[in-house]
Amino acid sequence: MRYEVDPETDVAEWAREVGGKNAPEITPEEVADMASSSGITRTGLSKRIMEQIGCNKQSAYRHIRTAISKKKLRESGELMFRNSE
DSSP: OOOOOOOTTHHHHHHHHSOOOOOOOOOOOHHHHHOOOTTTEEEHHHHHHHHOOOOOOOHHHHHHHHHHTTTEEEEEETTEOOOOO
């Protein structure tokens, strides 16, 4: 079997179509803004993130970990708070 190049095909467009979607993004600051002043559980925050950007649970928790590592969010017991700088 032989394949030939089709000059009508836009290879870059084809790659975008079959390449899958990029994960929705949110900044650590935006994650921290979702935490109320009275605190929010990690589960509650992950649900807010999923609703806001339409990501899955694993991505939401990754965004929370990133916000914590960037010192935008802090944990106290079971609650998450915006880190006051």
